[in-house]
Amino acid sequence: MSSTGTTYQELERKRTGVLQQPLAVWAIAFACVISFMGIGLVDPILPAIAKSMDASKSQVSLLFTSYNLMTGLAMIITGFVSSRLGTKWTLLVGIFMIVLFAGLAGNSDAINSIVWLRGGWGIGNALFLATALSAIVGLSTSGTAKAIILYEAALGVGIAVGPLLGGELGSISWRGPFFGVSVLMGIAFLFILFVMPKVARPSKPSPISAPFKALGFSALRTFGFTAFLYNFGMFSLLAYAPYVMELDEHGLGYVFFGWGFCLAVTSVFVAPKLQTKFGTVKPLAAVLILFALTLLIMGAGANKPAVVIAAVVVSGLFLGVNNTLITTAVMGSAPVERSVASAAYSFLRFMGGAIAPWLTSKLGEWFNSSIPFYFGGVMVLLGVLLVLLQRKKLAFVDEAASH
Known part of the structure; x- marks a missing residue:
């Protein structure tokens, strides 16, 4: 707050385009790209890890399970921590x-x-x-919808580029992608530390119970459980498909690059147009x-690598739209702070991501490669x-999302 009472956002009010953002927003978006690269970096090396350590598919899937489980549980405390440390230092602690x-x-x-x-x-x-999403939305001067498009663009770029780098590093050693994430996030740490300005803490610290109370709102709870369910599909693709494509690290990297590229394109260019014309619920469904x-x-073509490869790439088109819409x-589904809404939703979403990799891999071991x-x-x-049954209760979300 300046001496005249002008807020940071008001100083940048004239910047309204998606690409016309304050430097703080670009700093966080850059870190998001690198963070999301960390997801794709690991995918091309799953078979290599299984082979190097003589581990089963379900054992290797625990790399996703432990990651998503702890991410989901930690989401509960993100608002509690960020409202006390402040946005910038919470981001830095997370990156470190x-x-x-x-x-x-x-x-x-x-x-x-591991x-x-x-x-x-x-x-x-x-x-x-959790802090990055709420910070981008809060610091952006172009409105919630455009700020989320920027966030989803960072997600898409990171997921697309990550597998390429993971494939290159993984072809040298399965350890390479892990070290790659560490180095790249170290760069992001410095970027946030020196470029992002300090953001004022909330006047009232968030209680640790806030995300659970937020789930009392029907719309937020519906979106959270929807994400919980579709993550079973997402992780049958991410955690199991690499084993049936019969490709080396480079090949898997190229396939998941195609998937991430499709995801990025539809999340930025297609989803907003669909939402403007049809709202949220219809295109989401x-x-x-x-x-x-x-x-x-x-599933029908699980024994035909070409079918699986093509389907993985095409699925990115649908998931890009889904990610931006949901x-x-x-962000507008409950009358709570954005960081609290994001944490509550992400808690449910990542719980699905914790169960799905192990369960889908086990189904493949118990039955056959089609079942996952x-x-x-x-x-x-x-x-x-679930979305269609709750569509009347979700009608107000379109109006909230447009502001």
């Missing part, structure tokens, strides 16, 4: 934890050790991501149905059913 645990994971020689270290990485990820059908096709909706994709598709369809 990612740097530390990713580096230690790369230096580990046992699958169980699983536990990925859990620590997940705590840092929670502190960073439509793209989730298309994603479910894609998973069912993957993230925008969450069929199961994921059915779970996504249950998410669609």
